[in-house]
Amino acid sequence: MKLSKQAVASLVVAVSVAGAAVAVVAAEAFHERHMAMEAVGDAMKPLGAIAKKQAPFDAAVVKANATTIADSLKKASALFPAGSGGGESRAKPEIWTDAAGFEKGMKDAHAAAVALQSVSDEAAFGPALGALGSTCKGCHDKYRLPKQ
């Protein structure tokens, strides 16, 4: 059972490298999902402006932004590997302790964004945007920490 000094040293190096790799993956996931979520936030702005009557209703603008939101949400939902919370991230541990609930929330949000893509008249726009907004809110309330 005697291990040579070299073997111990290699083991230590291997474990550290693996640990560092996990940390890098987690940091990268955090960075990428943050960008995706920022894209969602940016795409919500022109839609909010229409809802607030600060901009005219334009089905093309709605479709383009709803598409960005749906795509970004799909991208982000795959970027929450275990251990990627903490530090600068506002992700709450509930994302991983209640993984099923989190996944459902992401799916609901994506579905609401897809539904918004095909809205062609102003009367249907408000309720569709409201539906999408409530899915954002439902998840943020449960799974996102306040700003630090």
Added chain:
Amino acid sequence: MKARSLVKLLAALVTLLVAGAVAFWLLTRPQPLPAAAIPTHQVDLRNGETLYHAGSCLACHRAPEGAPGADRGLPAGGTPFPTPVGVFYPQNLTPDAETGLGRWSEIDFVNAMRLGISPHRTHYFPAFPYASYRSMTMADLLDLRAYLMSLPAVSSPSREAAVPMVALARRGVGLWKRLAFRQPTFSPEPGRTPSWTRGAYLANAPGHCGECHTPKDWLMVADETRHMAGGAHPGGEGKVPSLRGLVPRKKYEDVDDLVLALQNGETLGYEDLSSGGMAAIQENLARLPESDVRAISEYLLSLR
């Protein structure tokens, strides 16, 4: 000679301890108002409902998912309220006789809201924000009580707080009140519009915004020199943002913008309003008459 001085020392110590315990007992004695403090009053249920929403009572006093009353949005209480001090279980506010406010007299309700004293003459922990509610007018308190008594009754027994040495801690709250109640209660500022004054009252008294948005000192008393300047999150989840300078800091464009934000929250993309428990507050504020939401917004945007 030596033994005698030891006895003397012991006697002095015991005297000091007894004196300390007596002083603690006297200083922490709950002193409720007598029933005669209730004026004659014409109940206004609609005003009561407005105050119920302004105080976001339901945000804390809701029933846990699946419990009786939860599906109907009734304030049956019991949802755990975790804080760094311990876990609190908010009271059932429905008029159930055994477990709710059914047997509470008007003065019981006023003593709870104004002085944080229960009908059993014990102190409430200040997780129940009576330090703010004590600024509410007597008429508003009576209307709020009448509104709560008009709700359907739900049976939901209270549960003692999970706090270390809970009985002693509860009594000790009496000392805390001596400090916290030294802060002045809300009073209107001269030269302000009626709408601003209404908003300031709603935000500070029933709305209790400062309970989270004003930082607390080391004795857990609100530091009013930094009114609404942001503080630690009561659930320990990072920080609660400052409400000062919301326009210069580009959080909101103007009063209209903040009105839309409070009425719609993230359904209109105002994403700052959905974290740390603010989403539930926003949903309650959205049920206020628009003039009141506007008044609150006008007041908040005046904070520099």
